[in-house]
Amino acid sequence: MSSSPYQPAATLLNQLWEQSDQSKRKKSLKSLVFDDKTGQLKCSKTTYAQACHVQKHLPTLQAVWKKHVHQNPAVTVQNEGLLYVLLYELLLGPNQSIRGGGKLKRQLTQQEAALRKHLRQIQASSPGEETSDDDTWPRYIRVNTCQNTTQQVVDVLRSIMSDDANFTIYLDAHVSDLLVVPPSATALILSHTAGDADKKEKGKWNPQTSIVLQDKSSCFPALCLVSLLSADPRFQSWELMDACAAPGNKTTHLAALASQFMAGTQQKPCTIHALDRDKQRHALLQRRCEALVNGDDRVLIQTKQQDFLTVNPKEYLNVRGILLDPTCSGSGMRDKGLKHLTEKENEGEERLEKLSYFQYKALLHACSFPQVEYIVYSTCSVNAEENENVVHRVLAELPSTWHVVPPPALAHWKRRGQASSKDTDEKHMIRVDPLEDETNGFFVCCLARSSLHSMSKQDASLPRKAIQKQAKVLGLPVYTPNTFATMAKESKKQTMEATNKSEKNRTGNEKTPKESISSQCDTNLDRKKNGKRKTADDASSSQNSKKTRSSKISGVKDVAVKESDADDKHAKKRAKRLEWKQKQREAKLQRLQVKSK
Ligand SMILES: C[S@@+](CC[C@H](N)C(=O)[O-])C[C@H]1O[C@@H](n2cnc3c(N)ncnc32)[C@H](O)[C@@H]1O
Incomplete structure (x- = not known):
């Protein structure tokens, strides 16, 4: 053992x-x-x-x-x-x-x-071919349909990416208007278009308002809420609330989807109340909502800095749908998630308890709004304590007409809630696995107040067909899982094969760059040892004698140290240069994102 x-x-x-x-x-x-x-x-x-x-x-x-x-x-x-x-x-x-x-x-x-x-x-x-998640996970670009059509955005992206055959654009298989591009493409898209930032007119491409870099799973809540409301013919107007809204990704997505739905109906504009208790985050929320949604008269966002738990539900009598995405442990986020798993078993337990208590309070409060019919509860956590358990705890305190319902738009999403021994509700809940789904870990549960809600079996082919139809119109392929990971692996394999081949092609007499360096090192070493100048012949004989000396431990050590120093120097230099380039790209990306906020 x-x-x-x-x-x-x-x-x-x-x-x-x-x-x-x-x-x-x-x-x-x-x-x-x-x-x-x-x-x-x-x-x-x-x-x-x-x-x-x-x-x-x-x-x-x-x-x-x-x-x-x-x-x-x-x-x-x-x-x-x-x-x-x-x-x-x-x-x-x-x-x-x-x-x-x-x-x-x-x-x-x-x-x-x-x-x-x-x-x-x-x-x-092979810095660009590392097959870690960071390099192979797709990047998601949500088209802000309040400002541009998806076709307009696709056309611009096509022209930006036309120089590089590797940059295929895909349409996501679950979220409409969500484009999928290779990881290396986002920096290019944002940097290439930075000069157009002042074109603020609707319908004109502006990287800061035409698109939102939003991870796929975080698009699920708004998609679920709108698919439930739009399948329910009872409501002539939509008044909605995003209870924990900053920085506003889900609020603006909700606005975009609601606006699309309103466009096909005679309904009044949709109102969204977007709250956040944090002052600075609320300010950011407000700025983003103004930039992304203003000008679209089918939807109106009213932001407010307020603690959701202190909101009086009677002041919002017409609210029909609430999106609740409260603070959570973030254990599903790919960078935080694995860290969370390495926490000591007891570490974080207390924090988790506090979080789940707040989540339970907030969900219960959302259910107390007099006219609310649908609530979409979500977290980017993978802990049952913040997800299924919160829902069960809340349902246990509500009248039995409240129930978990499956979101129609995600009928073709396979991963569902973690089953507890008694309940069957979990099959209606959505889970996202950060290790397998190429997007951050996530949880979504939709609650409906009324038993009027149709629980008829959902047809998974409908949302799938809708996406296929949109892809056809846009002329895009639908993204299939692991496309970029497979491409990265393939490219890495090819590079390795090419390297092996070129190494094999080198003949015994011909010095590889590495051998030249080591030969140089030998010469220097001998120079030092003998304290006199050596000829070129001496240097090569030193190289030839390397094998003989290699059995003598001290000699091997010296040569190996020198050789590895020279090798390291080059590798370090290259790595530093690449690291610097990567940092520059990231800094640029961040600047652009901050600007857009
Ligand atoms: C997970 S983030 C929301 C992210 C947001 N839904 C989005 O997609 O951009 C949680 C937010 O809830 C806010 N928050 C936490 N407790 C709150 C409370 N009691 N009332 C209102 N907002 C709260 C936090 O300030 C934070 O901005």
Whole structure:
């Protein structure tokens, strides 16, 4: 038995990889660790988080190990899972060290310098092809249909991206007017169009108001609320509330969808009350609503800085729909989420309790609005405590006419609520898995007050057909899962094949750049040693004698240190340059986003 504290994560990964080889119906990491019936985690959060990290960085770790084995063919490792967990901890983990003991730990730490060198080379040689989530997750662009048609935006994006064949634009498979582009495209789109920022007229492309960079799952709440209201013929006018609205992504999405619906009817303009209790966030909300929605006379947004829990429901007698997206732990967010999993078991429990109590209070308060018919409750958390449990707790206190309803627009979304032992409501709730759905983890639950709401079985083909129809009109393909991840893997494979081929082509006599450097290092080394000038012949003989000397430990050490220094210098320089470029792009993106807010 291994003494390693990483063994549980290693076992989990071995289990995952072994069944991937044998069985046709592969289980994902998530389905291996969560109990099908109770939805409870079967291992510790730490074990799950370690396994997630390894899976995320597996291509890089495998490439490092491949290089290592190439140089040390005698190396063999039995426990592949443990190998990659330890490699991750040593090279990429938060402490960059391995806890505990064991033979494999000793073996890896002894080779740490060489392993790090491989890692640097891999990172420097293929920075754009890292297959981590950040580089393969699609980027979502929501068209603000209050200012432009989707066709107008698509035409502009096409012209911006026309120079690069890799930049295909897709339409999302679930959210209308949501475009999907490769991760590398967003910076290009925003920077390319920054000069047009002063064109504020409606219908004219303006990157700050024509589009919103909004993650897919965060588009679900407004989509759900509008699909429920528009399927209900009882209401002649819509008065809605976004109870926790800042910075206004969902409010403005709600406005855009409501406006589209109003366009096809004789209804009065829709009113949206958008509240936030935080002063600064409310100011931002107000600015964004003005910029994104003003000029669209089918919808009116009234913002207010107020604590939702202090709102008197009797002052909003005509409110029919409430969108409630309260503060949550954010454990579904891809950058926060894995951090949350590595928290100590008890850590954060108190915070979670406070959050879920606030969420319960807010949802109960929303249900007390006299005329409200639909409430869409959402969080970007993956904890049942903030999601299903909150809904059950609230429903237990309400008259039985209140019930969970399935959102028509997401009838074709497969992932549903985590089932508790008694309830069947979960099949109507929406869950988004940050590890599998290429968008942040999310939860949406729709509540309806009246039993009049039709619970007839929803036809999943309807929303799917609607998206296909829109894609056809726009001339766009519908995005299919993992498109960019597959492309990144393919491109990485090709680069590796090309590199291997060119390395093989080099003949024994011909010096590779690396050998030239090492030869130079040898010369310098010998110069220092002998204290006299050496000839070119001396230098080459020093290179030729490298193999002979390599058996003498001290000589090998010196040469290796010099060689790795020179190699490192180049790799570092390259990595620094790429890092700087990336930072510039990100800073530009941020500036543009701040401007647009
Ligand atoms: C998750 S964010 C909302 C994000 C927003 N729905 C969007 O999509 O842009 C939660 C917001 O709720 C606000 N908030 C928290 N407690 C509140 C309360 N009691 N009343 C009103 N707003 C509250 C916070 O200030 C924060 O802006």
